[in-house]
Every structure is written in structure tokens, then in C-alpha cells.
Amino acid sequence: MISHWQPPEQLVNAVPAIILAGLSFLIGAVFVFWGWKIFRVAWVLMGALVGWAVGVAIAAPLGIGAIFIALPMAVLCGILAIFLLQVAVFLIAGLWAAYLILGAQELIQAAAARYVAAGVAFVVVGLLAVLLWRPVITFLLAMFGAGMVANAVAMAADLAKPGTAARLETAHPLLIFAAILVVAGVGLYSQEEEEHGGTPD
Numbered sequence: 001m002i003s004h005w006q007p008p009e010q011l012v013n014a015v016p017a018i019i020l021a022g023l024s025f026l027i028g029a030v031f032v033f034w035g036w037k038i039f040r041v042a043w044v045l046m047g048a049l050v051g052w053a054v055g056v057a058i059a060a061p062l063g064i065g066a067i068f069i070a071l072p073m074a075v076l077c078g079i080l081a082i083f084l085l086q087v088a089v090f091l092i093a094g095l096w097a098a099y100l101i102l103g104a105q106e107l108i109q110a111a112a113a114r115y116v117a118a119g120v121a122f123v124v125v126g127l128l129a130v131l132l133w134r135p136v137i138t139f140l141l142a143m144f145g146a147g148m149v150a151n152a153v154a155m156a157a158d159l160a161k162p163g164t165a166a167r168l169e170t171a172h173p174l175l176i177f178a179a180i181l182v183v184a185g186v187g188l189y190s191q192e193e194e195e196h197g198g199t200p201d
Contacts, residue, residue, distance in 0.1 A: 017155050025152035031145025032187035036138045036195070043137070044081040046144050047092045051077030054095050057102050086130055093140055094126030135188070142187035146180040 035042055055070030062069075077095070080088040098118035129136045154165035169176060 028148030035141030047081035093129035097125035
């Protein structure tokens with residue numbers, strides 16, 4: 001899919017698919033509906049996963065083993081998330097947005113256009129995350145969680161009928177992305193309603 005984290009192959013092979021799907025759904029739901037309450041812990045985790053995903057995306061066209069770029073990127077983003085929160089918010093939010101654009105091959109087929117769009121998304125989303133602190137962080141965590149829920153649904157669909165997720169991804173990429181946006185929007189609305197009238201952290 002164009003907007004979710006793909007777990008490492010070793011993890012997929014080591015854990016039964018039904019358990020992995022259940023965990024992905026549960027963790028994703030926590031991010032969607034309670035992301036702001038746990039955002040510091042969630043941000044470190046998201047930073048590490050985004051660093052891993054970007055490292056994989058960079059390594060693939062260079063023909064380098066993903067682990068050599070993805071692992072350092074994951075560690076770096078996780079550390080930044082701990083010690084340099086505002087810098088981390090800018091970098092992680094920007095990298096997350098750039099990763100979405102780079103993965104949207106079905107929507108932007110020209111490689112050069114994807115890289116330009118990814119650069120613009122990196123700067124714009126990173127700045128928005130710093131300037132509009134709470135709503136952007138809440139929405140990004142909700143989007144991340146919605147992507148994990150999408151992973152869970154895809155894995156469950158493949159368990160019921162192998163190849164279903166790949167066919168849906170190929171045939172309806174915009175519909176899938178729209179569904180993830182809707183789930184994230186519901187999470188953002190739910191969290192904002194819950195905190196209505198309260199004092200932001």
C-alpha cells in the first residue's frame with residue numbers, strides 16, 4: 001500500500017500472520033484514538049519505524065543491503081525523537097510525508113516528479129508539525145495508526161483469500177488512501193473532542 005509500514009520479512013516469517021494482524025490492528029487503534037496521550041513514546045517508535053522505512057526506500061534503488069542504511073536511520077530517528085523533540089518532529093514528520101510520496105508509484109509514475117514532490121512534502125509537513133504542534137502531531141500519529149490498521153485488514157484479507165490485498169492495492173490505490181485518511185480523521189476528531197476544554201500538554 002502507499003501509506004503504511006511494511007514489517008521486516010524476518011518478523012513476518014517468525015510470527016503467525018493472524019497474530020501479527022491482530023497486533024497491528026490493536027497498536028494501530030491505540031495510535032488512532034490515544035496517540036496524543038502517548039505521543040512521546042509513540043513518537044520515538046514512529047521515528048524509528050519511519051527511519052527504517054526511509055532507509056529501505058533509499059537502499060533499494062542503490063542496490064545496497066537495506067539493513068546497512070535502514071538500521072542506522074531507525075536508530076538516528078529514534079534518538080532524535082528522544083533528545084531533540086522539535087527537531088525530531090520536523091524531521092520525522094517530513095520524512096514520513098516524503099516516504100508516502102516516494103511510495104506512491106501508482107499515483108506519480110515519473111521518478112523525478114516523485115522526488116520533487118517528496119522534497120516539497122518534507123519541508124511543508126515538517127514545518128506544519130512544528131508550527132501547529134498538537135493537531136499535526138495527533139493527525140500524523142492517527143495516520144500512522146490507520147496505516148497499521150490497513151496492514152491488519154490486508155493481512156486478514158490475504159488469510160481469507162491469498163492475493164486479495166495486492167489486487168485491491170493495484171486496482172484501488174486512491175480508495176485505500178482515502179480510507180486511511182478517513183480513519184485518521186475520525187481519530188483526530190475523537191481525540192480533540194475528548195480534550196475539548198482541557199489544557200494542552
